[in-house]
Amino acid sequence: MIHTFSCRVYYEDTDLAGIVYYANYLKFIERARTEWVRSQGVDQARLKEEQGIVFAVRRVEADYLHPAKFDDELTIETRVESLTGARIVLSQDVLRAGEKLFSAHVTLVAIGANGAPARLPAILRRPLH
Numbered sequence: 001m002i003h004t005f006s007c008r009v010y011y012e013d014t015d016l017a018g019i020v021y022y023a024n025y026l027k028f029i030e031r032a033r034t035e036w037v038r039s040q041g042v043d044q045a046r047l048k049e050e051q052g053i054v055f056a057v058r059r060v061e062a063d064y065l066h067p068a069k070f071d072d073e074l075t076i077e078t079r080v081e082s083l084t085g086a087r088i089v090l091s092q093d094v095l096r097a098g099e100k101l102f103s104a105h106v107t108l109v110a111i112g113a114n115g116a117p118a119r120l121p122a123i124l125r126r127p128l129h
Contacts, residue, residue, distance in 0.1 A: 003039055003078040005032035009068050019067040025102045026060070029092040032076035033106070036090075052113035053120075058087070059107040066101045068094065074101070085119045086110045 013024045037044060037055070048054050068074060074094055081089040087109050094102035112118040 001079070003032070003036040005035045005076045005078070007031065007074050007076070009070055009072045009074065011070055014070050018070045020069070020072075022064060025062065025064070025068075025094060025104075028074065028076055028094055029078075029102075029104055029106065032078050032092060033090065033108075036078045053110050053118050055088075055108045056111050057106060058109045060104055062102065062104040064102055066096075066099065068096060068101050072096050081105065083125065085125070086117050088120075 007028060009020055013020050013027075015021045034044070044055070074096055077093045077095065079091045081091050083089075087107060090106045090108065092104045092106060093100050110118045110120045
C-alpha cells in the first residue's frame, strides 16, 4: 500500500537560489509520516497519553536526486518496508509531477515514557501493515 501526501514548496523552504534547503526534505517526509499514521487510525497523542508510547526516528538514509524549487507541488509517497514488534521501516519518496527528487529509508522505533524501547501494541501492528 502506498500512502500519498501533497505539499507545496514555500519561499521559507528555499535557499537564496530558490531551491529547497536540504534539511527541509526531512520536514516534508515527517509530515507525510504523521498523516500516514493518522490514516491508519492511530491517534499519536492518545497513544502517548494512554500507553506512554511514542515513535522516534532511529535511522534515516537519504538520497538527494534532483532539486525541488519554490512553488513546486510535491507528492510524498510512503510505503511500509518491514514491521516488527517495536520497529517500522518505511521508504519515502518525494516527487514532482512523477519525477523522483528525494528518496529515504526511515526506521521508526516505539519508545516508552522512560525512553526505553517499547513493543507496539498488537492493535497497532495490525493497522500498520
